[in-house]
Amino acid sequence: MIRPAKEIAVSAAHEHAHNEPRALMTGHDHGHDEPRTSERKLTFWERTYLPVIFKGLVNTFKMMFRPSATIDYVGRDSKPEQRHIPAVGYRGEHYLKVDDGGNIKCVACFMCSTACPAECITIVGEPTPVDEFGAQRFKKPQVFEIDMLKCIYCGMCVEACPKDAIAMSTTYNQVHTKRSDAIYDMQRLLKNNDEFMASLNLSRSGKDATGKYPLSPDGCGPDVTHGLQPFRVGTREGGA
Numbered sequence: 119m120i121r122p123a124k125e126i127a128v129s130a131a132h133e134h135a136h137n138e139p140r141a142l143m144t145g146h147d148h149g150h151d152e153p154r155t156s157e158r159k160l161t162f163w164e165r166t167y168l169p170v171i172f173k174g175l176v177n178t179f180k181m182m183f184r185p186s187a188t189i190d191y192v193g194r195d196s197k198p199e200q201r202h203i204p205a206v207g208y209r210g211e212h213y214l215k216v217d218d219g220g221n222i223k224c225v226a227c228f229m230c231s232t233a234c235p236a237e238c239i240t241i242v243g244e245p246t247p248v249d250e251f252g253a254q255r256f257k258k259p260q261v262f263e264i265d266m267l268k269c270i271y272c273g274m275c276v277e278a279c280p281k282d283a284i285a286m287s288t289t290y291n292q293v294h295t296k297r298s299d300a301i302y303d304m305q306r307l308l309k310n311n312d313e314f315m316a317s318l319n320l321s322r323s324g325k326d327a328t329g330k331y332p333l334s335p336d337g338c339g340p341d342v343t344h345g346l347q348p349f350r351v352g353t354r355e356g357g358a
């Protein structure tokens with residue numbers, strides 16, 4: 119029987135594919151029994167590797183005198199126009215806010231840790247002292263930790279916070295030598311607040327020279343005590 123050309127081509131391709139692994143395994147060429155003999159012998163100098171090492175060194179030496187193609191992304195040694203300025207709304211390291219009295223704004227409500235998809239926030243709350251009316255209105259965190267190695271910088275914790283107590287700075291260059299260093303405790307998160315506010319010429323509670331709080335949502339000063347936080351909007355130019 120005469121087989122159609124298409125069927126013959128498919129059959130040949132199957133046969134080729136079937137023989138290929140065997141050819142590779144045996145070092146033989148497609149069913150022929152002759153071993154490969156085309157490998158070239160290395161010369162004496164090639165076996166010493168000295169020429170290629172010398173070539174590499176010459177190349178390295180030439181590159182040493184060329185202008186650098188990389189930039190110092192942190193910006194310490196680079197020109198201002200080379201620095202990485204995070205965009206408005208950039209989500210970097212977290213910080214915990216304080217009010218004008220220097221008290222932490224967090225009331226240990228667990229909203230942020232509940233919203234966190236990475237489950238990297240650990241909070242232990244404790245009651246605050248009874249106020250002058252005999253009421254114990256709020257809690258405050260005794261422990262507040264974020265495992266920055268688990269964090270995915272999604273910002274859900276910030277959105278969930280009803281007290282405008284947690285936010286994310288534009289700090290992005292984290293270098294740690296131990297895993298435990300990447301677990302930011304309350305002191306570290308408050309220190310982040312102080313450093314970030316100082317870098318923006320704001321007071322510790324985020325107040326500017328006009329008495330406004332540009333990093334807080336509209337209408338939310340440092341003493342906001344109720345209401346869900348509206349969507350955060352970037353309020354500063356240049357990436358803050």
Ligand code: SF4
Binds near residue numbers: 239264268
């Ligand atoms: S940014 Fe996202 S992952 Fe990181 S702590 Fe907040 S909610 Fe969790």
Ligand code: SF4
Binds near residue numbers: 231278280
């Ligand atoms: S949601 Fe805000 S107030 Fe509540 S525990 Fe988290 S940071 Fe504190």
